[in-house]
Amino acid sequence: xxxxxxxxxxxxxxxxxxxxxDDPVHIVRGEGVWLWDASGRRYLDCYNNVPHxxxxxxxxxxxxxxxxxxxxxxxxxxxxxxLNYGExxxxxxxxxxxxxxxxxxxxxxxxIALRMAQAVTGKTGxxxxxxxxxxxxxxxxxxxxxxxxxxxxxxxxxxVPAPDSLAPLGGSLAAQPQAFxxxxxxxxxxxxxSGHGFAGLMLCPAFANEGLPEVGPGFLDPTVxxxxxxGGLILCDEVQPGFGRLGRHWWGHxxxxxAPDVVTLGKPMANGHPVGAVVTRPDIMAAFRTAFGYFNxxxxxxxxxxxxxxxxxxxxxxxxxxxxxxxxxxxxxLMQQLSHPLIADVRGRGLxxxxxxxxxxxxxxxxxxxxxxxxxxxxxxxxxxGRAQHILKLRPPMPxxxxxxxxxxxxLAQVLAEIPx
Numbered sequence: 548x549x550x551x552x553x554x555x556x557x558x559x560x561x562x563x564x565x566x567x568x569d570d571p572v573h574i575v576r577g578e579g580v581w582l583w584d585a586s587g588r589r590y591l592d593c594y595n596n597v598p599h600x601x602x603x604x605x606x607x608x609x610x611x612x613x614x615x616x617x618x619x620x621x622x623x624x625x626x627x628x629x630l631n632y633g634e635x636x637x638x639x640x641x642x643x644x645x646x647x648x649x650x651x652x653x654x655x656x657x658x659i660a661l662r663m664a665q666a667v668t669g670k671t672g673x674x675x676x677x678x679x680x681x682x683x684x685x686x687x688x689x690x691x692x693x694x695x696x697x698x699x700x701x702x703x704x705x706x707v708p709a710p711d712s713l714a715p716l717g718g719s720l721a722a723q724p725q726a727f728x729x730x731x732x733x734x735x736x737x738x739x740x741s742g743h744g745f746a747g748l749m750l751c752p753a754f755a756n757e758g759l760p761e762v763g764p765g766f767l768d769p770t771v772x773x774x775x776x777x778g779g780l781i782l783c784d785e786v787q788p789g790f791g792r793l794g795r796h797w798w799g800h801x802x803x804x805x806a807p808d809v810v811t812l813g814k815p816m817a818n819g820h821p822v823g824a825v826v827t828r829p830d831i832m833a834a835f836r837t838a839f840g841y842f843n844x845x846x847x848x849x850x851x852x853x854x855x856x857x858x859x860x861x862x863x864x865x866x867x868x869x870x871x872x873x874x875x876x877x878x879x880x881l882m883q884q885l886s887h888p889l890i891a892d893v894r895g896r897g898l899x900x901x902x903x904x905x906x907x908x909x910x911x912x913x914x915x916x917x918x919x920x921x922x923x924x925x926x927x928x929x930x931x932x933g934r935a936q937h938i939l940k941l942r943p944p945m946p947x948x949x950x951x952x953x954x955x956x957x958x959l960a961q962v963l964a965e966i967p968x
Contacts, residue, residue, distance in 0.1 A: 549570070552571075553571065561879060568919070569920055570592050571592065572923065578602055578946045579602060579667060590923075590926050590944060591926060591954060591955055592928050592944060593942070593943040593955050594942055594943070594949075596787060596792065597814045597815065597818075597819050599790055600816075600865075601946045602944070606857045607819075607820070607854050607858055609758065610853040611850055611853060613853070617849075619850045620846070620849065622649075622842075626757040626849050629649060635859055640798070642664065642807070643828045644828060647825060647826045647827075648824065648832075649822065649823070649824050649843070649846045649847035649851070650825070651822065651823055651851075653682055653811060654680075654682025655846070656786075656824060656825045657681045657682045657687045657690075657749065657782070658682065658687055659835070660732075660749065660784075661746070661749070663832075664747030664782060664809070665839060666835045666838035667831055668744065668745070668747070668780065670744030671703045671746055672703045672743035672744050673690060673704055673705075673746055674735070674738070675690040675706055675707075676750065677706035677709055678757045678933075679751065679754075685964055689701050689704050703743040707727070707730035707734050708726075708886075709754065709760070709761050709934075710723055710754055710760045710766070711723075711758070712760040718806055723762075724762075724767070724769050724770070728743045728773050731770050731774065735779070739777075745778070746779055747781040748770070748779060748781055749784060749807075752785065752800045752805075753802075753896065753899060755787040755788060756787075756932060757933070758903065758934070759895070759896075759901040759932075759938070761892075762803070763802075765803070768804075775800065780809060780831070781805070781807045781809075782809045783799070783809065784811050785799055785810050786811065786813035786815075787942070788825075789815065791867060791871060791945065792898055792942070793871070793905070794868065794869075794872030794896065794897030794898065795869075795872045797868065800809070807867065809825060809826070810825070810826045811828045811941050812824045812825075812826065816855055817851060818861075819870065819910050820851055821845075821851070822851045823846075862875030867946060868945075870946065870947075871897040871945055872897055874949055878895070878900065878949075879894075879900060881903060881952065881956040882956055885927075886963070886967065887963040889911045890902060890904060892907035895941075898943055898945060899911055899941070902939035902941075902959075903938045903939075906935050910933070912935045912936050914966070916931065916936070917931060918939060918962055918963070919931050922958060922959060925961070926958070927954075943955075
């Protein structure tokens with residue numbers, strides 16, 4: 548019984564442990580883009596980017612089992628697994644991003660990225676947007692905006708206004724790139740005046756937690772110029788847009804057309820096995836390794852590397868980046884035909900979509916929540932995001948098909964027809 552599981556969770560895990568949906572789903576099996584609950588009901592997963600290749604991909608399962616049966620240890624012993632994977636991974640990057648540290652989560656990766664910027668610059672101040680999330684270590688939680696930390700926000704962090712599709716910075720989409728850069732410049736000046744100094748700007752190149760606003764190639768050019776002039780680093784969080792999710796490009800920074808100094812990776816990297824990484828230039832790695840004594844017991848272990856390599860190889864062999872572009876364009880076209888008085892905007896890139904709801908120019912948060920719950924009841928799993936949780940978020944596994952998205956959008960159309968404005 549669901550109620551029994553919820554009671555056990557509360558007793559063992561404590562209060563305020565989040566679950567999706569008002570009526571949480573008891574998932575017992577996954578395959579491809581589908582999940583099954585304890586009663587045998589099937590759900591189309593249009594939200595989960597952890598199983599990047601689809602749930603329980605056989606190549607990844609086999610790689611994990613085979614390596615676990617042979618050896619699992621840490622990187623203080625020599626092992627070819629991390630080298631074989633590392634060579635394949637860094638070959639996907641330009642800009643001399645040729646060295647890596649493997650960790651277990653995106654949070655750990657982002658924590659290291661901050662320390663790399665400190666090592667290079669000798670400064671401690673960081674900038675993020677005012678509507679973001681970069682993980683849950685103490686250091687990166689200070690960048691995030693979900694809850695204020697105990698004792699208040701620390702003085703070495705500045706948050707700049709995030710780009711927005713409906714209320715663009717500077718008053719228009721055309722003015723938004725320069726307005727965003729001006730916010731960063733002001734934050735840099737404040738950090739320098741405070742004595743902390745400016746070490747780096749951390750951002751997601753899709754601005755995913757900000758609601759996937761409409762930003763395109765060249766958007767960050769004025770900001771990059773500001774950061775470079777100030778001597779700081781650009782720390783690029785590719786946990787959500789990376790590994791081809793945006794279609795046509797492997798990385799979100801390629802889509803925007805800028806050169807990051809540090810790239811962080813996480814969730815989709817090994818199809819659900821806990822793997823993350825930091826990829827950077829040799830000069831930055833040398834500065835970090837000189838300034839910090841860092842070791843991660845489980846990061847880069849042979850089983851994790853086997854899972855990550857199998858994931859990378861399957862992405863290539865199955866043409867899933869091209870699939871993201873094709874199915875994404877098809878699905879976006881369908882979603883842009885949806886009709887409801889509260890739909891304020893529909894946007895997407897590759898297999899990443901946002902449907903923004905507003906009433907008289909104000910976020911329709913409660914309505915968006917009702918849509919998510921109604922879709923779950925119809926067997927399609929979605930989420931929501933945005934400053935007011937008023938943006939429907941679709942982020943399905945990469946092998947999803949046109950037919951799958953036809954089904955999902957048809958169900959969404961039905962839900963929108965049934966829920967009054």
